[in-house]
Amino acid sequence: MDRTFVMIKPDGVQRGQVGGIVSRFEAKGLKLVAARFEVLPESRVIEQYQEHLSKPFFPSLKSYIRGGPCFLMVWEGRNVVAIVRKMIGATNPQEAAPGTIRGDFGIDIGRNVIHASDSPESAAREIGIHFKPAELFAYTRVDESVVYEY
Structure with missing residues (x-):
């Protein structure tokens, strides 16, 4: 199975949206294999968002994520x-379709509730930034046989 990294950003946490967001992914049939709350250290914010380091919005992004x-x-x-x-x-x-997480819960691009990996390669990199292999759990959901056609 494939894996991806997802982060509910501080605005989503502070607005009490964690449970609703997790429920959407679980209802879809996805399996949560690692999770934790954390104020990210600056070094990991820089590593996470390395493609944005030279952009003018990076200082405010870093402050927001660490806030x-x-x-x-x-x-x-x-x-x-x-x-x-x-x-x-x-x-x-503002461009996200209704029914999507950002379309339903976000208002401003600078406070867009959630981050998710944009490719399998990014997912592997981001998972490695934030989780040790021992923190990733392997198990079978009881409904996997009806979620997937094997």
Whole structure:
């Protein structure tokens, strides 16, 4: 099975959206294999967002991400990266479709509730930044036989 990294950002945590977001992924049939609350250290924010280091918005992004606890997760499922990206919606909540996480919970691009890996390669990199292999759990959901056609 494929894995992806998902992070509910401080605005999502502070607005009490963790349970609703987790429920959406579980209802879809995805499997949560790692999770924790954490205020990210600066070094990991820099590593996570390395492609944005030279952009003018990076200082405010770093401050925002470090401004409160994030809820870090690893989800597993077939084609999970693409599925999660569709579920979270466009980066700008004003452009995100209703029914997506950002479309339903976000208002401003600078406070867009959630991050998710954009490719399998990014997922592997981001999971490695935030989780040790021993923190990733392998188990079988009781409904896997009806979620997937084997």
